[in-house]
Amino acid sequence: MPLNPRENDCNYCTICYVRNRYLGSSKYDNDMDFADSDDLNDYLAGLKDRGTEFVSVPLYAYVHSGITISTGSFGNPWDSGCFGVAICTKEQVVEAFGNDTDWQQHAEDIIEGEIEIYDKFLTGETYIYSIYSYDKVTKEWTLEDTCGGFYSNDEDEMFSSYFGNNYRIIDESEVEPYMRS
Structure with missing residues (x-):
């Protein structure tokens, strides 16, 4: 069985779950959970208030005889929906790439890449x-x-x-x- 990519020390994006909707068996060190979307929005507003620059992308799951995740909606109101967001801070991008003038694009690329790999792990595409x-x-x-x-x-x-x-x-x-x- 392959290692869970969320257990890798090289993760730069943080997955923020709403109402303990963990994927897999548990939450990982750099992931967070919130009671509801209002708590999540308060957290993101707090980051902005403290001057933390970040990119956030909504995360969607389709759950039907398995789980698949994406940064785009699956368009199925019965078996899919938004379960949280992935965030990547400017600090995390600079840590990964050095002084980066296009850090927002790199943050989106990091999130897309990490979610794509995590989805492959969840769907068994290893x-x-x-x-x-x-x-x-x-x-x-x-x-x-x-x-x-x-x-x-x-x-x-x-x-x-x-x-x-x-x-x-x-x-x-x-x-x-x-x-x-």
Whole structure:
């Protein structure tokens, strides 16, 4: 099972839940919960009053035989709705990117990226790959290595992050010549 991306120390956005609508099993260190949307709005107003610059984006969930989340509405009044907001402060963006003149856009990009990855985790869209070698003498496959926790099934993206450019993907039709002795 892949690690929950909300448990990663590299999260910059904070998810603010309304009425304990946690996704997954619990709330994480940098996430917050509020009794209702008025409390959440008061918190955001307080941030502004203290001079904290931030970007906030509403978060929506579609819950029907599973959970999927998005920064855009699902348009289904029965099984979906807004469950909170994600916020990212200028301070968090500067921490991630250095002195940033376009921090609002980067904050939105951070939120979009983190919510997209978290959604992939929640929906089970995670991938693992295994590398096998074939022994021509014994005619057996041996597991050489396994790596998981990828949130994309793009083979080039997965393999290049692990091997750089030092790999070749072969199709099933190309396996036979490698197996001949």
